[in-house]
Amino acid sequence: MASPEVRKAISEAALKYVKPEGKVFEYGTAGFRMKADLLNTVVFAVGLLAGLRSKKLNGQWIGVMVTASHNPAEDNGVKLIDPMGEMLEAEWETYATKLANSPLESIGDAYDELIKEIDVKMDNPARVVFARDTRASGSRLVGVLNAALTATEVEFSDLKYLTTPQLHYVVRCKNTLGTQYEYGEPTEQGYYEKLAEAFKKVTKGVKIQGSLTVDCANGVGGPKLKELVKYLPSAAEGGIDIKIVNDNVINPDSLNFECGADYVKTKQRAPPSSKAGVLDRCASLDGDADRLVYYFVDEGNVFRLLDGDRIATLAASFIGDLARSAGIAQKLKIGVVQTAYANGSSTDYIEKVLKLPAVCTNTGVKHLHHAALRFDVGVYFEANGHGTITFSENALKVIKSSEPQSPAQQHALDCLNGLTDLINQAVGDALSDMLLVEVILAHKNWGPKEWLATYTDLPSRLVRVEVADRSIFKAYDAERKLESPPGLQAKIDSLQSRYNKGRSFARASGTEDAVRVYAEAASRSEADDLATRVANAVREAGAVKEIVQS
Ligand code: 16G
Ligand code: MG
Numbered sequence: 001m002a003s004p005e006v007r008k009a010i011s012e013a014a015l016k017y018v019k020p021e022g023k024v025f026e027y028g029t030a031g032f033r034m035k036a037d038l039l040n041t042v043v044f045a046v047g048l049l050a051g052l053r054s055k056k057l058n059g060q061w062i063g064v065m066v067t068a069s070h071n072p073a074e075d076n077g078v079k080l081i082d083p084m085g086e087m088l089e090a091e092w093e094t095y096a097t098k099l100a101n102s103p104l105e106s107i108g109d110a111y112d113e114l115i116k117e118i119d120v121k122m123d124n125p126a127r128v129v130f131a132r133d134t135r136a137s138g139s140r141l142v143g144v145l146n147a148a149l150t151a152t153e154v155e156f157s158d159l160k161y162l163t164t165p166q167l168h169y170v171v172r173c174k175n176t177l178g179t180q181y182e183y184g185e186p187t188e189q190g191y192y193e194k195l196a197e198a199f200k201k202v203t204k205g206v207k208i209q210g211s212l213t214v215d216c217a218n219g220v221g222g223p224k225l226k227e228l229v230k231y232l233p234s235a236a237e238g239g240i241d242i243k244i245v246n247d248n249v250i251n252p253d254s255l256n257f258e259c260g261a262d263y264v265k266t267k268q269r270a271p272p273s274s275k276a277g278v279l280d281r282c283a284s285l286d287g288d289a290d291r292l293v294y295y296f297v298d299e300g301n302v303f304r305l306l307d308g309d310r311i312a313t314l315a316a317s318f319i320g321d322l323a324r325s326a327g328i329a330q331k332l333k334i335g336v337v338q339t340a341y342a343n344g345s346s347t348d349y350i351e352k353v354l355k356l357p358a359v360c361t362n363t364g365v366k367h368l369h370h371a372a373l374r375f376d377v378g379v380y381f382e383a384n385g386h387g388t389i390t391f392s393e394n395a396l397k398v399i400k401s402s403e404p405q406s407p408a409q410q411h412a413l414d415c416l417n418g419l420t421d422l423i424n425q426a427v428g429d430a431l432s433d434m435l436l437v438e439v440i441l442a443h444k445n446w447g448p449k450e451w452l453a454t455y456t457d458l459p460s461r462l463v464r465v466e467v468a469d470r471s472i473f474k475a476y477d478a479e480r481k482l483e484s485p486p487g488l489q490a491k492i493d494s495l496q497s498r499y500n501k502g503r504s505f506a507r508a509s510g511t512e513d514a515v516r517v518y519a520e521a522a523s524r525s526e527a528d529d530l531a532t533r534v535a536n537a538v539r540e541a542g543a544v545k546e547i548v549q550s
Pocket of ligand 1: 030363510
């Protein structure tokens with residue numbers, strides 16, 4: 001139980017906020033995310049829970065990130081980060097949901113009930129570190145967080161503006177400091193130094209050609225990339241010639257507006273502001289810099305997207321080659337983790353050309369991350385550009401302790417070693433992923449055209465369908481099939497079988513009130529047609545259920 005002082009402080013602090021009437025909150029794939037005005041009481045609850053999570057884990061640091069990623073400027077969100085920089089453990093998502101929905105008048109009781117249910121030792125210390133993106137509502141929400149942490153006597157550290165992956169990095173560093181798993185200096189500067197140091201190691205002997213234009217979605221990635229550039233070698237010294245665009249964080253409404261990774265991926269076009277020339281490398285981050293996509297304008301002015309699938313295949317092929325050159329391929333189990341949204345051609349390429357296992361999981365970073373941990377080197381990316389590479393303890397041991405038999409082996413081992421530092425293993429990180437892509441392209445001596453030529457994407461289409469109640473759409477088999485509503489899956493199966501290389505699925509979104517339909521097929525018209533037909537079937541199934549319910 002909380003002490004009477006803490007109970008009193010919680011009640012007093014909670015009085016300042018008003019819970020939006022009739023709104024039910026749910027800790028989803030990306031934490032809580034909605035219109036920023038509705039978030040005060042949710043953030044207060046998250047603050048209370050963060051302290052409990054830390055106490056439960058014997059005072060390890062827990063992170064709280066205030067961001068709504070690629071959502072519009074008027075939204076905001078909040079999510080918790082576990083000690084190793086990972087997403088919050090699934091069981092605790094239900095505690096977060098419970099606390100966020102508890103009436104304010106009795107939030108102290110709900111807090112005490114949770115302490116009992118989770119069996120938290122209240123004598124343990126509690127430590128929380130938090131940060132936010134550049135949204136205007138962030139400062140108010142951080143104030144609320146501060147109030148909850150103060151009321152519950154939690155030690156905390158406010159790191160102001162950070163990208164989401166930077167906060168994940170700091171959390172992991174703080175909790176590994178002084179142990180054999182030390183991950184780096186637990187500061188923003190430590191992050192830049194680690195990346196820059198690793199970048200220098202892995203670019204030894206290679207030259208990066210041309211320039212890279214980076215669209216920062218007018219979010220926190222802009223100022224942070226500018227900072228990172230200060231630590232990297234200049235183009236003249238063998239570094240990257242980085243041109244930063246869409247880095248306006250002064251006008252709050254410009255965030256994610258007609259730019260950023262989500263815009264580029266979903267619209268399949270460059271931001272209208274883009275001035276890139278033919279074959280120029282371009283990249284887009286999202287609003288909190290945990291997603292990255294590349295693109296370029298081909299000869300003939302055709303827009304070409306290089307999405308998360310492309311980054312995964314590029315990285316897997318490079319690491320596979322390095323492991324072979326280093327003579328350690330037999331000792332490392334390398335695998336790629338994707339979701340159902342991965343283009344079928346990328347999966348074929350991984351299995352048939354790279355000859356690596358490809359695993360499919362549910363959408364949402366935590367699912368991919370956990371599946372990746374089952375490999376020694378787990379390459380995971382969502383098609384939308386979120387991903388990273390994990391190295392097992394065994395992999396680190398093999399890479400660090402192998403005795404090279406030749407200068408070529410030495411070079412490959414050094415490069416692998418550098419990669420383990422260059423890659424943010426806590427979470428997908430657009431800045432770190434960007435350096436990784438640049439390094440690989442330089443090693444392979446490839447421009448974006450050669451990268452694109454590795455395989456040909458099947459034309460695909462994504463459709464968003466609004467339904468009365470998305471919860472009736474229950475998926476299985478890594479969200480590739482629906483068990484409910486009854487009969488719908490049979491319809492989808494029959495539709496996709498009519499198209500050459502047809503593949504389609506529908507799943508309820510975890511972040512919006514909608515069902516998403518994905519379809520791919522051998523030609524653009526077939527993919528579009530299949531998507532339209534499946535969307536109609538979903539619409540009908542949703543409508544039927546609505547009538548049944550009423
Ligand atoms: C969240 C997820 C992202 C996923 C997306 C799917 C995290 C940090 N983010 O943004 O990985 O692709 O949701 O959204 O897990 P949807 O469920 O609306 O399709
Ligand atoms: Mg994001």
